[in-house]
Amino acid sequence: MQYIIYTDESEKYGKYYGNFYGGALIRSADFDAINSALNTKREALNIHGEIKWQKVGEAYLDKYTQMMELFFNYIAQDKIKIRIMFTQNILQPTGLSKEQKENQYFLLYYQFFKHVFGFQYSNPSSFRPISLYIMMDQLPDKKEKNERFKKFIYNLQDTDVFRKARLHFNSMSDIGEATSHDHIILQCLDVVLGSIEFKLNGKNEEKPEGKRVRGKRTRAKEKLYKYINKRIREIYPGFNVGDSTGISTHADRWNHPYRHWKFIPSNNQINKNYVPKRK
Numbered sequence: 520m521q522y523i524i525y526t527d528e529s530e531k532y533g534k535y536y537g538n539f540y541g542g543a544l545i546r547s548a549d550f551d552a553i554n555s556a557l558n559t560k561r562e563a564l565n566i567h568g569e570i571k572w573q574k575v576g577e578a579y580l581d582k583y584t585q586m587m588e589l590f591f592n593y594i595a596q597d598k599i600k601i602r603i604m605f606t607q608n609i610l611q612p613t614g615l616s617k618e619q620k621e622n623q624y625f626l627l628y629y630q631f632f633k634h635v636f637g638f639q640y641s642n643p644s645s646f647r648p649i650s651l652y653i654m655m656d657q658l659p660d661k662k663e664k665n666e667r668f669k670k671f672i673y674n675l676q677d678t679d680v681f682r683k684a685r686l687h688f689n690s691m692s693d694i695g696e697a698t699s700h701d702h703i704i705l706q707c708l709d710v711v712l713g714s715i716e717f718k719l720n721g722k723n724e725e726k727p728e729g730k731r732v733r734g735k736r737t738r739a740k741e742k743l744y745k746y747i748n749k750r751i752r753e754i755y756p757g758f759n760v761g762d763s764t765g766i767s768t769h770a771d772r773w774n775h776p777y778r779h780w781k782f783i784p785s786n787n788q789i790n791k792n793y794v795p796k797r798k
Contacts, residue, residue: 520649521547522641522686525697525705526632527656529712531624533720536605536761538623538782540631541712543704544600553593557703560589569699570706572713572740580739583710584746590707591750597776601708602635603715604780607761612784624660625668627782632672635780637772639680648685651676654697656705669694714744715779719761751777 522544529539545553561570564582568574575583593599606627619626632653642649653672658665672694676687688694699705717723723741726733752758754777764778772778 520647522649522651523547523550524632524636524651524653525655525702525708526628526653527699527705527708527712528624528628529709529716530720532608533716535609535721536607536716536719538604538606538627539712539716540604540628540635541708542600542602542631542635543708544602544636545598545704549593549598553598554703557586557589557707560586561703570703570710571699572710572717575710575713575740575743576736577739580742583743586707587710587743587747587750590711591747594776595750595754597774599704599776600636601711601777602631602780603712603778604631604635604782605716605719606782606784609790610783611790613786625664625671628668629671630782631780633675635778637770637774638686639684640770640773642684642686643770645683645685648687650687650689650693652688652693654695654702654705656699656709657696665696710743711747714740714747715760717741718744718748 523546525543527541529541531537531539533539564585566579566582566586570583570586590599594601604627615623658668660668669691673688673691675681681687697705699709717740723737723744724733725737748758748760751760755764758764760779761781762779763781764775766772766775
């Protein structure tokens with residue numbers, strides 16, 4: 520058994536929310552069938568090039584909706600697990616060192632991967648070991664810094680949580696960077712993550728400067744977001760898109776097919792002078 524995990528990131532500092540990270544996890548037994556079906560669907564829809572949230576518009580709305588329909592069918596069956604993490608700008612971390620501020624992107628990425636899937640509950644019998652294979656969307660920093668971060672991820676297998684769940688990496692090469700053009704699952708994750716960022720930062724309400732109505736692309740994106748939200752609510756009625764997904768038991772952190780995590784720093788304060796970022 521192997522868990523194949525794709526990770527992506529989006530808006531670092533939006534109008535209301537920032538530091539968006541997304542993950543998609545597929546068990547190795549399901550991977551080939553899902554990957555093939557998504558690629559076959561894309562070909563049948565004559566979608567050329569990479570599927571990306573930024574490309575959503577009237578011309579591709581129906582095709583992207585059909586791609587999300589298939590993608591969420593697999594999520595609803597728990598054959599794909601999706602996790603989204605973000606921070607709320609009004610909650611400001613306090614007491615950060617200069618180094619922590621400089622490495623915020625990687626520190627949050629580390630917390631995301633370590634906690635968001637609830638790995639400690641993924642192998643309750645611990646009967647057999649499970650390997651991890653990670654494909655991250657291209658990391659934005661210098662190679663040396665990126666490799667140092669991958670090493671931190673690799674060393675998670677030596678922590679108590681990962682040892683008890685018998686999770687491990689076969690080698691450092693199992694932590695890689697993906698060219699999203701070649702990975703349909705990563706592309707679909709980009710659409711889901713982009714739609715959530717779009718909604719939480721109020722981009723669905725934006726109007727072109729000097730115009731009284733929203734643009735066609737904005738309206739198309741809102742329609743796709745509403746479809747994605749509808750599919751999430753079929754799994755969790757009353758789902759709150761801007762908050763952490765609730766649990767009945769701790770194991771839900773793994774068992775749930777789709778979850779959000781509003782990351783709140785352990786040391787934080789409400790910024791009473793916070794003014795939403797203007798575009």
